[in-house]
Amino acid sequence: MTQICFFTSSMMTTEFNEDGSEYPVLIKDDNQFLTNLKQHWPQNAKVLIISSRPDTYDTNDLYMNMYRESMEMSELSISEMNVYDHRHDYDIHEFDVLILSGGHVPTQNIFFKEINLKDKIHDFDGLIISLSAGSMNAADTVYSLPEERGEAEDPNYERYFEGLGLYDKRIFPHFQYFNGMKLDGLDMVRDIALKDSHNEDIYAIDDGVYFLKQDGKLYLYGKAIHMKGGEMTEVGADNEITKM
Template identity: 40%
Template sequence: MVIFLTSSPTGPLDGSRKVDGLDKKNHFVDELKKYWKNNSRCCMIAASPDAYKQNDDMCDFFRETFLKEHFSIQCFDLIDRRYSDFTKDELQKYDVILLGGGHVPTQNQFFKDIQLREKIKDFDGIIIGISAGSMNSADIVYCQPEEDGEAINPEFQRWISGLNLTKTNIIPHYQMVKDRYLDGMRLYEDITYKDSIDHPFIVLVDGSYLLIDKHETIYGESYLIVDEHIQLICHEDETKRIDEIEL
């Protein structure tokens, strides 16, 4: 199993840098092609399982994006509520699994509904996490409040079980949301920093990613937040192994 946990594989969501197709920053495409097989069987698992039109469009977009970059594809299937009774053996027949982006708790519940943690654990291929998909790849997932009311709702669960593909907690889109306010509070300084006590977070800008093979290696600009403190741990066009970081 080789895992790419991305913030956004198709460029910044805020449009701050124009990207045509897959984002080649930090050698993402080059690294992915090292592992990609000819005629790969691909599937995308949606974050919003009941948003059928959105899921169809997303699947079509990523299929065309990968083909544009000359990745060899035999099929590119979609898993949402319409096709959720697949077996572990059926999932294992794919070469590439994409975990889509969206609302973390919604996707997490769908992953539980389809028993993905158990079905994916022996997967022998490429997994690509996109935003929420990267966050839900952790053993224990940190749900950074995102929607109005979540930061002040005492019943909102910020820690839930995930896919157990890594122990590392990823937070994406830092350049886009670092100054955001939610429920009258600063998203990072007043919410996430406090949640970082005894819980380290690896925070990625769009264009950076975590590659998990023999080691966990960060590619590109990223930050460590732990015990209410943030520090830059990797620059653009640099790499840093997680086991070299004092967490």
């Protein structure tokens, strides 16, 4: 297998109970996501999840178990699944599938640099699936959207830094939730992302929309909002494929 990358907002492996807790579900096939994933998934895959918060062991294990249950429920065969955090130092080349998890972008970026992931991942021969923060950190230049209280108004908060260099897009994930939301009194879209798009263009995507990189070519599955120069333009459409 040559390297194939799914850059997603969410892999859609979980849903929420009324009390806010998550539980595993069958992976949705929005924009043929599960169909395409099955096409490239190796039999009896060895899967490594690379954490976004390498010290939150209980949370990391919780999500690893939910991911595995969801994947097996979705008929993706797994022989082994592990999570890469500060408890373990794995050789990524011993695995078939890498999952770059979601979470806090700057924290994950520091961990990726700590384990020298950028140098290791480019000759990884297998399937890479990135989720949310993982997709943001997979870019050449990372756009780190403020997401925690105090970051939006902090003049020292860094919005741009070096990523893994797997593709040249910057994404704003979970757009359906953040559109209209405020952080530190600022509108997440109009006061933060659109303003930042004067520096670097950004692709806002809902859960179920993703980029697929194969044979050196990048495709958008579904509809994205392209933010550039303070303006928003629709790119692609639901259930359509757009070459980027």
